[in-house]
Amino acid sequence: MSVSLTLLGLLEREPSHGYDLKRDYDAFFGRxxxxxxxxxxATLGRLARDGKVVVGDPEAGDGPDRKRxxxxxxxxxxxxDWLSEPVAAEPHLQTVLFSKVVLALMLxxxxxxxxxxxxxxxxxRMRELTEVKRSGSxxxxxxxxxxxxxxxxxxxxxxxxxxxxxxxxxxxxxR
Amino acid sequence: xxxxxxxxxxxTLSFGETPALRGADLAVDAGEVLAVMGPSGSGKSTLLxxxxxxxxxxxxxxxxxxxxxxxxxxxxxxxxxxxSFGFVFQFGQLVPELSAxxxxxxxxxxxxxxxxxxxxxxxxxxxxLGLDGLERRRSGELSGGQAQRVALARGLVAEPRVLFADxxxxxxxxxxxxxxxxLLVDSARSQGTTVVLVTHEARIAAYxxxxxxxxxxxxxSLTGRAAR
Numbered sequence: 001m002s003v004s005l006t007l008l009g010l011l012e013r014e015p016s017h018g019y020d021l022k023r024d025y026d027a028f029f030g031r032x033x034x035x036x037x038x039x040x041x042a043t044l045g046r047l048a049r050d051g052k053v054v055v056g057d058p059e060a061g062d063g064p065d066r067k068r069x070x071x072x073x074x075x076x077x078x079x080x081d082w083l084s085e086p087v088a089a090e091p092h093l094q095t096v097l098f099s100k101v102v103l104a105l106m107l108x109x110x111x112x113x114x115x116x117x118x119x120x121x122x123x124x125r126m127r128e129l130t131e132v133k134r135s136g137s138x139x140x141x142x143x144x145x146x147x148x149x150x151x152x153x154x155x156x157x158x159x160x161x162x163x164x165x166x167x168x169x170x171x172x173x174x175r
Numbered sequence: 176x177x178x179x180x181x182x183x184x185x186x187t188l189s190f191g192e193t194p195a196l197r198g199a200d201l202a203v204d205a206g207e208v209l210a211v212m213g214p215s216g217s218g219k220s221t222l223l224x225x226x227x228x229x230x231x232x233x234x235x236x237x238x239x240x241x242x243x244x245x246x247x248x249x250x251x252x253x254x255x256x257x258x259s260f261g262f263v264f265q266f267g268q269l270v271p272e273l274s275a276x277x278x279x280x281x282x283x284x285x286x287x288x289x290x291x292x293x294x295x296x297x298x299x300x301x302x303x304l305g306l307d308g309l310e311r312r313r314s315g316e317l318s319g320g321q322a323q324r325v326a327l328a329r330g331l332v333a334e335p336r337v338l339f340a341d342x343x344x345x346x347x348x349x350x351x352x353x354x355x356x357x358l359l360v361d362s363a364r365s366q367g368t369t370v371v372l373v374t375h376e377a378r379i380a381a382y383x384x385x386x387x388x389x390x391x392x393x394x395x396s397l398t399g400r401a402a403r
Contacts (some may be wrong), residue, residue, distance in 0.1 A: 116395065121387070126381035134357060148378055155377045157212065 009103040011071040089125035186235035197392035210383035228252035261335035265345040269314035276310040300328035320351035
């Protein structure tokens with residue numbers, strides 16, 4: 001899961017200091033692995049270099065944390081493109097799927113639509129693997145089955161998440 | 176794009192005070208295998224029953240082959256089901272007093288076929304579905320997978336325009352279920368039968384050409400009908 005896209009998503013919500021970004025990243029996406037300050041500022045530096053964010057005017061009492069970062073049009077476009085595209089349907093996607101849902105809810109985007117798009121991408125891949133299984137050898141079927149079972153797990157998670165969206169939205173926007 | 180073979184438009188149906196369908200739209204093309212997915216209680220089986228003329232909706236329309244069928248009387252719907260539709264349910268629902276071949280022949284017998292002809296056509300299905308030698312068995316003497324294959328033969332023997340399959344593998348283990356699905360899809364395609372497959376299992380839905388999700392009594396197509 002890309003730290004830079006997550007930070008862009010958090011900045012799409014509102015202009016923020018590096019400290020606030022780290023705090024929210026750790027709370028929602030860190031999962032017990034806090035983001036080092038060094039990585040926060042290095043990532044913001046790269047985003048600024050690439051024109052995805054700009055540094056706002058320094059505020060009174062300037063320290064390193066007094067810089068506010070603001071997302072640019074280019075940054076917002078990159079983030080929106082990423083959010084609206086389904087992830088390629090491969091196993092072990094939990095962090096990307098999770099981050100997209102949380103960020104969509106945080107920003108008031110249509111998370112259910114994202115989940116529907118992702119479900120369609122998963123089912124399309126499952127149809128392809130089922131066809132491989134039906135037309136190929138037993139060895140092909142064995143490999144296809146491994147992919148199918150993992151994609152099915154993702155789909156169960158997608159269905160459960162879709163059923164919980166209202167409660168999740170309340171939780172991620174309550175802060 | 177040609178008109179769909181089977182279509183629901185804004186179908187509503189309540190059981191007492193409880194709404195089961197709240198305006199469901201769905202279209203199935205001739206020859207298509209469509210999976211209808213959704214969580215338990217979403218209304219997917221009720222939608223299938225409305226499409227198949229088993230239940231009459233409270234509102235909306237159901238069209239089959241250019242003809243509106245939701246307003247037909249019970250007798251006409253019964254005739255339509257017998258002549259144009261086949262069914263497979265979660266539990267084979269074979270008639271226990273009849274042999275396997277008599278069960279398969281039932282739709283033909285009900286349609287007025289001579290007994291000898293009906294049984295001959297029924298028997299032709301046994302080798303196709305790997306059921307050789309089981310023609311005279313009763314349902315209590317068949318395994319779950321065998322019984323479901325007999326039910327599949329019964330659903331297809333009269334060469335229906337549409338086969339409605341409601342959780343056809345729900346009572347089977349994974350491997351047996353996939354075997355039944357292989358046979359169902361191959362058999363339906365070889366005789367040009369359209370399939371409406373209700374399932375909550377993604378692995379089973381993956382046998383279909385496309386899927387639609389029923390949620391809170393409404394249907395959402397994830398992928399559009401193929402241009403034909």
